[in-house]
Ligand code: SF4
């Protein structure tokens with residue numbers, strides 16, 4: 620009698636750079652309700668959830684922004700090993716709130732945070748993974764959406780492009796029949812922000828703050844005009860655009876100091 624040869628499962632690893640680790644926590648949460656994923660892959664490294672620490676992974680999920688020169692070296696090693704590298708969450712995808720410091724002079728930032736010990740810490744402008752290495756897929760959001768994480772894993776496992784929307788949050792918001800928050804005196808970046816969260820903030824009465832990054836070719840000028848028309852000052856408009864997207868705005872020269 621011949622025995623059936625077991626097909627090796629793809630080996631997956633999770634890594635983190637500058638982040639709050641909330642996206643990894645969402646992964647742990649998602650794996651509890653989608654245990655079928657644990658049958659489909661072998662997790663060989665995941666500091667937040669396992670003591671396993673192997674380097675023979677093929678798929679790397681990387682959380683966090685790059686904020687120090689030595690981070691680049693570690694990220695490049697991960698990239699060399701991984702056949703597929705996925706940016707996990709807004710810190711890795713856009714730079715997220717870490718990039719707020721890019722709006723200020725690096726020496727000022729170091730002094731505010733570390734005081735007299737500022738010179739001990741080597742840190743530079745925060746940046747997304749894609750500023751350093753090729754990224755094969757992204758899971759947007761602060762934190763990620765657990766359902767989207769599951770869908771991205773399934774797509775990666777069958778070699779498909781992950782299904783990340785390229786239309787704005789307003790589409791999901793309208794489909795839900797929400798009252799636009801602009802009608803109740805609030806503001807929202809939904810017209811220029813990438814959908815996929817189910818318009819969760821407007822659905823609960825708050826404006827979108829752009830945590831999933833902007834859509835391709837956003838009409839930022841029109842968005843600024845709308846925010847201006849409802850009475851926001853230039854500083855407040857800048858605050859809206861840079862809350863989660865400061866890296867992009869500074870790189871584009873929009874709100875440089
Ligand atoms: S994207 Fe948000 S939740 Fe995820 S690690 Fe960064 S700060 Fe935390």
Ligand code: SF4
Pocket residue numbers: 788789790792793797798799800801807808809810818821826827
């Ligand atoms: S609340 Fe925001 S997302 Fe919803 S329709 Fe208005 S602008 Fe668009």
Ligand code: SF4
Pocket residue numbers: 760761788812813816817818819820821826827828829830831832
């Ligand atoms: S509505 Fe905007 S801020 Fe809220 S989760 Fe979605 S993309 Fe993020």
